[in-house]
Amino acid sequence: MNNKKTWISIGAVAAVAAGIFGVAAMSKKDSTPVETVPVSDTVTDVTPVADKPTTTKAPSTSTYKDGTYTATGSYRSPGGPDEIGVTVQLRNDIVTSVSITPMPHDPTSVEYQAKFASGYKAYVVGKDIDSVKLGAVSGSSLTGIGFNDAIAKIKVKAKA
Numbered sequence: 001m002n003n004k005k006t007w008i009s010i011g012a013v014a015a016v017a018a019g020i021f022g023v024a025a026m027s028k029k030d031s032t033p034v035e036t037v038p039v040s041d042t043v044t045d046v047t048p049v050a051d052k053p054t055t056t057k058a059p060s061t062s063t064y065k066d067g068t069y070t071a072t073g074s075y076r077s078p079g080g081p082d083e084i085g086v087t088v089q090l091r092n093d094i095v096t097s098v099s100i101t102p103m104p105h106d107p108t109s110v111e112y113q114a115k116f117a118s119g120y121k122a123y124v125v126g127k128d129i130d131s132v133k134l135g136a137v138s139g140s141s142l143t144g145i146g147f148n149d150a151i152a153k154i155k156v157k158a159k160a
Contacts, residue, residue, distance in 0.1 A: 064129060064158035066091050071157065072103070073150030077142050079106030084113060084143060086150035090129060090158055098124045100147070109143075116143035129155060 070087040085101030098121060102113040119138035132151055134144035 062093050064090050064093050064155065067158065069154040069157050071150040071153035073146035073148065073153070075142055075146035075149065077106070077109050077112070079108050081105065082109045082113075082142070082146060084116075084146040084150060086147055086154065088124075088129070088151070088154050093128050093130065095124050095127055095129055095132060112140040113143050116140035116147070120144075120147065129158075 068087065068089045070085065072083050072085050074081060074083050076082070082105050083103040085103055087099045087101075088095055089097040100113075100117055100120070102110070102117065104110040104113050115138040120134060123134055123137065124132050129151065132148075134147050135141065137144055
């Protein structure tokens with residue numbers, strides 16, 4: 001019986017030793033020489049990091065002038081003609097900000113323009129204005145038509 005305990009103890013010590021040597025081997029640093037690069041005291045080019053990826057064009061290839069543009073888009077709803085005001089800020093053809101001004105002409109349009117207002121920005125901000133074309137947004141299918149009409153008018157105004 002005493003022999004069995006001895007062998008168990010020896011096995012346990014061996015397992016612990018193997019674990020220690022395994023950890024030591026894994027944490028051993030690589031002795032490969034590291035290339036040193038000279039460091040300059042001056043910074044010549046700093047590019048800010050955006051919160052989310054955007055599509056950008058080089059300034060020389062911009063199709064539209066940077067600036068803030070406003071237009072009113074028109075569309076027809078079951079209640080008759082409706083409008084929506086759109087203001088867009090452009091930089092290098094990218095929409096950097098957008099806002100709308102609801103201009104409903106009947107109570108149903110008030111509801112649908114409010115639904116549209118709750119979700120359209122995610123499809124516009126950070127996008128190249130040429131890729132902006134909205135359909136149904138947040139359950140509002142017709143307001144996007146007016147929005148697209150306003151974007152088309154803004155593109156004409158902003159043409160470089």
